[in-house]
Amino acid sequence: MKIICIGRNYVNHAKELGSQIPSEPLFFLKPETAIQPKGHPFLIPDFSNEIDYEVELVVRIDKIGKNIEERFACKYYSQVGLGIDFTARDIQNDCKAKGLPWEKAKGFDGSAQISRTFINKSELDLNNVSFRLEKNGEQVQVGNSKDMLFSFDEIIAHISKFYTLKIGDLIYTGTPEGVGKVKEGETLQGFIEDKEMFKVAVR
Numbered sequence: 001m002k003i004i005c006i007g008r009n010y011v012n013h014a015k016e017l018g019s020q021i022p023s024e025p026l027f028f029l030k031p032e033t034a035i036q037p038k039g040h041p042f043l044i045p046d047f048s049n050e051i052d053y054e055v056e057l058v059v060r061i062d063k064i065g066k067n068i069e070e071r072f073a074c075k076y077y078s079q080v081g082l083g084i085d086f087t088a089r090d091i092q093n094d095c096k097a098k099g100l101p102w103e104k105a106k107g108f109d110g111s112a113q114i115s116r117t118f119i120n121k122s123e124l125d126l127n128n129v130s131f132r133l134e135k136n137g138e139q140v141q142v143g144n145s146k147d148m149l150f151s152f153d154e155i156i157a158h159i160s161k162f163y164t165l166k167i168g169d170l171i172y173t174g175t176p177e178g179v180g181k182v183k184e185g186e187t188l189q190g191f192i193e194d195k196e197m198f199k200v201a202v203r
Contacts, residue, residue: 001168003030003112005056005085006155009148009174016177025150025158028103030085034112041201044184045108048088051182054175055133055141055190058083059152060118061169068160073153076165079118080152082131082190082197085172086111086182114170115190115197124192126152134189135180143176150174 007026008019036042044051058081065076085106092105129145145151150158155173159165182188186202 001032001170002163002166003032003034003170003172004028004159004163005030005106005172006150006174009150009155010143010176011147011149012177013175013179016179022149025155027159028106030107030112033109034107036110036113036200038116040110041203042086042110042113042182042188043203044182045088045110047108048091048105050088050090052087052089052179053133053135053141053182053188054085054087054179055131055143056083056085056172056175057081057129057131057143057145057192058114059156059171059173061156061165061171062167064164064166065156065160066164068157068165070153070157073156076156077152078121080121080124080126080129080192081115081118082192083115083170083172084113084133084188084190084198084200085175086113087179089181112170112172113188113190113198113200117197119192119195129192131190131192133178134191135186137189140180141176141178145173147176148174
């Protein structure tokens with residue numbers, strides 16, 4: 001099972017990080033061990049002083065595919081969930097400054113929160129899916145799929161040029177603006193529309 005994450009898929013998020021707007025989907029991988037066990041708290045690792053939350057819509061692949069045409073990409077997933085791409089921002093920035101790979105800032109154990117359940121895409125308008133993240137009951141990130149630079153189908157078609165997609169693969173589709181640092185004792189709750197998708201304590 002692969003965890004594929006799309007970077008800079010929302011213009012305002014790219015701007016808040018001072019990054020260029022991409023002309024095609026940018027992606028990186030997290031290992032399977034990045035998945036946060038269900039019901040477990042998120043444990044802030046001791047190797048970073050700046051772990052950021054990034055809430056994202058997540059597509060789960062349910063059909064094997066390679067070189068998928070965009071017009072057929074909708075046939076390769078049937079559910080949408082929600083997740084957090086936890087990022088060791090200090091480590092990422094240091095690696096970038098040195099021209100080094102920064103996988104360790106994104107792929108560490110527990111860095112991929114995923115919702116307990118997924119929503120059948122037939123229940124959603126995929127071009128207008130609203131989602132949000134609350135920290136201690138206060139809204140900190142708000143997003144909508146209509147603001148994505150690259151749609152679910154565009155992302156799937158592009159990734160499948162390089163990787164064979166397999167059943168169970170997860171695609172994190174990018175985060176909106178408003179990313180921020182997590183602190184011990186906080187509680188993070190994620191919602192698609194008004195449905196709570198996950199609740200995780202930070203320890």
